[in-house]
Amino acid sequence: MTERQKDRPWLMRTYAGHSTAEASNELYRRNLAKGQTGLSVAFDLPTQTGYDPDHILARGEVGRVGVPVSHLGDMRRLFQDIPLEQMNTSMTINATAMWLLALYQVVAEEQGADATKLQGTTQNDIVKEYLSRGTHVFPPVPSLRLTTDMITYTVNRIPKWNPINICSYHLQEAGATPVQEIAYAMSTAIAVLDAVRDSGQVPEEKFGDVVARISFFVNAGVRFIEEMCKMRAFSRIWDRVTRERYGITNAKQRRFRYGVQVNSLGLTEAQPENNVQRIVLEMLAVTLSKDARARAVQLPAWNEALGLPRPWDQQWSLRIQQVLAHESDLLEYEDIFAGSHVIEAKVDSLVEESLAEIDRIQQMGGAMAAVESGYLKSELVSSHAARRARIEGGEEKIVGVNIYETTEPNPLTSDLDGAIMTVDPANEARVVAALHEWRDNRDEARATEALAALKKAAAGTENMMEATVECAR
Numbered sequence: 001m002t003e004r005q006k007d008r009p010w011l012m013r014t015y016a017g018h019s020t021a022e023a024s025n026e027l028y029r030r031n032l033a034k035g036q037t038g039l040s041v042a043f044d045l046p047t048q049t050g051y052d053p054d055h056i057l058a059r060g061e062v063g064r065v066g067v068p069v070s071h072l073g074d075m076r077r078l079f080q081d082i083p084l085e086q087m088n089t090s091m092t093i094n095a096t097a098m099w100l101l102a103l104y105q106v107v108a109e110e111q112g113a114d115a116t117k118l119q120g121t122t123q124n125d126i127v128k129e130y131l132s133r134g135t136h137v138f139p140p141v142p143s144l145r146l147t148t149d150m151i152t153y154t155v156n157r158i159p160k161w162n163p164i165n166i167c168s169y170h171l172q173e174a175g176a177t178p179v180q181e182i183a184y185a186m187s188t189a190i191a192v193l194d195a196v197r198d199s200g201q202v203p204e205e206k207f208g209d210v211v212a213r214i215s216f217f218v219n220a221g222v223r224f225i226e227e228m229c230k231m232r233a234f235s236r237i238w239d240r241v242t243r244e245r246y247g248i249t250n251a252k253q254r255r256f257r258y259g260v261q262v263n264s265l266g267l268t269e270a271q272p273e274n275n276v277q278r279i280v281l282e283m284l285a286v287t288l289s290k291d292a293r294a295r296a297v298q299l300p301a302w303n304e305a306l307g308l309p310r311p312w313d314q315q316w317s318l319r320i321q322q323v324l325a326h327e328s329d330l331l332e333y334e335d336i337f338a339g340s341h342v343i344e345a346k347v348d349s350l351v352e353e354s355l356a357e358i359d360r361i362q363q364m365g366g367a368m369a370a371v372e373s374g375y376l377k378s379e380l381v382s383s384h385a386a387r388r389a390r391i392e393g394g395e396e397k398i399v400g401v402n403i404y405e406t407t408e409p410n411p412l413t414s415d416l417d418g419a420i421m422t423v424d425p426a427n428e429a430r431v432v433a434a435l436h437e438w439r440d441n442r443d444e445a446r447a448t449e450a451l452a453a454l455k456k457a458a459a460g461t462e463n464m465m466e467a468t469v470e471c472a473r
Contacts, residue, residue: 006332009037009325010287011088011296014314015261017042017067019427021077024067028082030311036318038088038120040298041078042066043100048135050096054432062428066092072472073438075103076110085113089120090165090259090296095137097124098146098465102472105158121162121215121259124150127188128167130371131380132174140368144195146464151192152201153465155209164192165217165259172219173265175384178230178350181219183357184376186237187367189214190358193246194366201463211242212253218294220285221263222278227285229343231292233350234258237358259296260286267305271400271407275302280320287324290335297321306413307420447471 014031016039017024028039043066046058052070053062062068069075079087085108093100101122108118126143129136136143147164154163168176168185176184196202196210218234220227235256242254262282267275279299286294299317301309309317324330337343361370370376390396397403413419454467 007290009321009331010294011038011259012036012318012321012325013038013040013090013259013296013298014318015040015042015092015298015300016314017044018065018308018421019063019067019423020431021067021069021074025078025080025082027311027314028079031314031318032082034315034318035322038090038296039082040090041092043091043093044068045135047100048093048096050099050137053428053435059428062431063423068431069100069103070435071438071442072103072106075100075107079104079107083113084108084111085117087120088296090123090298091120092123094123094126094129094133095135095143097122098150098468099472101150101154101161101163102465102469105469106472115158117160118158119160121165122150123167123217124164125167125188125217127184127191127367127371128170131184131376132170140371144191144368147192148195148199148201149463149465151196151210151213152199153463155202155206155213159209159213162213162215162257165215166192167217169217169219169261171380172221172263174380175382175387176380177383178226178233179353179357180379180383182230182234182237182350182354183361184367185216185218185234186241186354186358187361187370189216189238190241190245190362191367197246207246208248208250208253211246211248212250212255214257215295216256216258218258218260218286219263220260220282222266222281224281224285224288225343226346227282228289228292228337229346229350231258231286231294232289232337232343232347233354235292236347236351237354256292257295259298260294261298262286262300264300264304267300267302268398268401269305270405271410272303272305273410273412274400275300275305276316276320279317283320283324287330289337290333291338303413303420306416308422310421 014036016027016031044063045061045065046053046055047066047069051058053068067078069078091100105115109115124147126136126147130140151163154161166185166189168181171181171184193211197207202210238256239254242248248254262279266278283297283299286297299320301313301317303309303313361367364370364373364375387396391398391402394402400407450471454464454471457464457467
């Protein structure tokens with residue numbers, strides 16, 4: 001079989017960002033030079049929750065779990081010498097997604113890029129912030145307005161951008177079963193699409209363009225047969241919902257588009273070398289089935305349960321993807337599970353149970369009502385508690401944790417400080433000093449005027465994205 005007959009590999013990323021924009025930019029360029037085909041930006045907690053690095057609540061968190069970005073200068077440095085018109089960038093940002101996308105757009109324009117050619121994704125799923133992560137800033141209804149405004153803006157101005165990643169990833173981390181993952185993610189997507197439709201900002205004839213830009217961010221655990229069936233079930237339900245609820249007749253616009261970060265919560269501190277085979281099995285769940293293959297994959301590093309991975313560890317995870325895509329024959333075949341009665345039975349079961357749960361949530365008034373009532377959160381808590389009980393009781397086995405705990409000394413972690421990367425404690429002070437310098441030198445009159453315009457837009461009903469872009473500038 002010739003190379004031209006093979007499917008193209010999925011987009012390969014590593015989730016990365018730390019310390020400063022400069023340090024993260026260096027890491028991105030090194031990863032791209034190693035064959036990574038897209039970027040996935042990790043922001044620090046202050047950036048995720050809308051705090052500048054000098055805010056009292058940001059202390060001790062600046063640059064720890066991602067890169068701090070406060071203003072246009074930070075975003076410029078983050079993507080220096082990386083042509084954004086040619087890049088596919090995923091930004092893991094939710095409550096403050098509108099502001100970060102505005103900064104990204106302005107930097108791209110400064111590079112001379114055509115905004116209509118920009119490709120990438122903003123996570124922008126506020127529902128899962130209430131259910132699992134907790135980095136929400138605004139109440140549910142105003143949060144949904146921000147999401148709606150971003151979607152309508154990008155469909156018209158940045159048409160290749162995915163303005164939202166409906167996230168079932170974090171639901172699994174919070175204890176969700178496959179049925180709950182599917183049902184809660186689909187219910188969130190329905191709430192978002194209903195809000196966009198009801199806003200009146202998109203003509204009926206263009207609503208298919210909105211549906212076509214909705215993407216999903218999915219988790220894949222180590223039970224890879226079940227996980228692969230989950231992806232097939234996701235695809236079937238999305239096709240049905242978009243066709244029946246929204247009348248989308250174009251099959252291409254109804255396609256289930258998803259990216260994956262495989263299960264980080266399942267990685268263990270005990271015998272961390274076992275995480276390599278866990279990561280491989282989890283990757284197979286989202287790549288083996290051609291009819292439900294991920295569009296983008298990012299893998300954690302083997303040592304993420306211990307601390308921040310080094311560039312070498314991230315390279316190892318990238319190479320896992322590259323070996324599968326370029327050395328195996330996976331991409332030479334049609335869907336290898338077509339016609340399997342075992343797979344079909346499992347998929348049918350997941351579809352049936354998930355649709356029943358989606359109907360239950362719709363009867364409550366939809367995802368936002370189910371969040372505010374506490375139903376979704378309580379169900380996740382119950383599922384998580386049940387899983388913990390299975391692990392502690394030995395029913396669910398984890399190698400190195402509750403079985404086969406005897407181990408030889410690990411040469412990879414014999415020097416634990418050398419086995420992970422650490423952020424310089426002096427980093428925060430440098431970031432804060434740079435922020436103060438930026439503030440001192442900006443056009444304060446223009447900044448005040450732009451903020452006043454944003455407040456006016458927020459108090460009214462007009463789309464807030466234009467005013468946000470002006471604030472970024």
